[in-house]
Amino acid sequence: MNIRFVDVAVGNVWSSPEKPRDLDAPSLSRPADIKGWLSRLDGEEKGRIDLVGRLETQVLYGEPVWVVGERDGWAEVRIPEQFSYKDESGYPGWMPLRQLTFHPDYHQAWQTEPLAYVTAPFTRLRLEGNEAEQPVGFMSKLPWLGEVDGEAIVLTPRGVVGRLPAEHITVARTLPTAGGEIRVATAERFLGLPYLWGGTSSFGFDCSGLMYRIFESAGIRIPRDAGDQARFGKRVPKEDLRPGDLVFFAYDEGKGEIHHVGMYVGDGSFLHSPRTGHPVRINRLSEENYAREFCLARRYEGSETF
CATH class of the missing domain: 3.90.1720.10 (endopeptidase domain like (from Nostoc punctiforme))
Incomplete structure (x- = not known):
């Protein structure tokens, strides 16, 4: 198994590469257009209902997956952070290979550094050298490198430094237990x-x-x-x-x-x-x-x- 990291805001995990429909295309790209995808689903009478038996689960930006096989641009994955009796190594399914990446600096930081957990429903991530922002959702987590002028400095899956509003995150290696x-x-x-x-x-x-x-x-x-x-x-x-x-x-x-x-x-x-x-x-x-x-x-x- 090879470890990879999710390189889109939300990665859909499918039961097989054949299960996505034409209207699911916005969710298969990089970056994934999740809002556009949901809009397309809502424009079809059975858009959301017909996800049953197709969509298995989702993974968030920066999270790890194990790649256990590849086929025609798709990765067969296991999600180690999502326990399931379906597979002892993690929740099983398939993702487009384009939505996964690996960078040694990120891999090392993921294992050793404190993490910036997004605790707001949504926040915006700005990559170094790029003024464009991208959405990051609740409980996404990225290695935390420090804070400057009210912004959290984080490392992103491709090894590029990014910034998040410090007020939208909690920094911890492991979050404390809450009642x-x-x-x-x-x-x-x-x-x-x-x-x-x-x-x-x-x-x-x-x-x-x-x-x-x-x-x-x-x-x-x-x-x-x-x-x-x-x-x-x-x-x-x-x-x-x-x-x-x-x-x-x-x-x-x-x-x-x-x-x-x-x-x-x-x-x-x-x-x-x-x-x-x-x-x-x-x-x-x-x-x-x-x-x-x-x-x-x-x-x-x-x-x-x-």
Whole structure:
């Protein structure tokens, strides 16, 4: 396996090179036009719905992937930071090779330097020698080199120095663990964001992708998918729920396969990214559909070994 780093704001990870449609083309370029892609999806009746079975997950600018194979301009990858029972080395899928890069200085810095974690929903990155800016989303992280005049100096995947507004980042090698109330407050910043199947970025989340990034921002590593998220952490009774706990829902009136996850926010309510056409919102656990399909709750208070 060869390590590479994501060189676009958001990299879509597909189930195979044949799965992207013509309307997905803006997301396959470098730089990737994610806003343009989402606009095209919304212009088609089944644009977002038909991502099911096509889009597996997403990776953010600067994140590492393992390349395990190549075919016709595509890389077969594993995402080591996204735990999944699908593959022990990381979440599996395919990405365009053009969206990946490698520079030895970045590789070294990624392993040893503090990281600048983007904690704003979005910020702008300006590369050295280039006045143009590019969007960088929530929980993107780049090696931090210092701060000058209110700007964080970072290293980008191609080995070029860039600048970010210092007010939009947190500098740490590993983010400190944050409690449930802080996780809830962070999640509430995304209320109203449209659902995106496979989404793990502030351009759009699916249910487990939202939980994955919120917990990452709180210094807690959890698996990528809802079914895997339900296997770890401490199981807690429904009557003992605390803000920041994960609540899970399953088919067959809560007895079948887990298909959904949200975050308990208190007062019998939970925050979640429901499904296509239904943006991030807060619902009550007592509502008929959720009461019928609720199956269990988990509490993560620190990162676990998977």
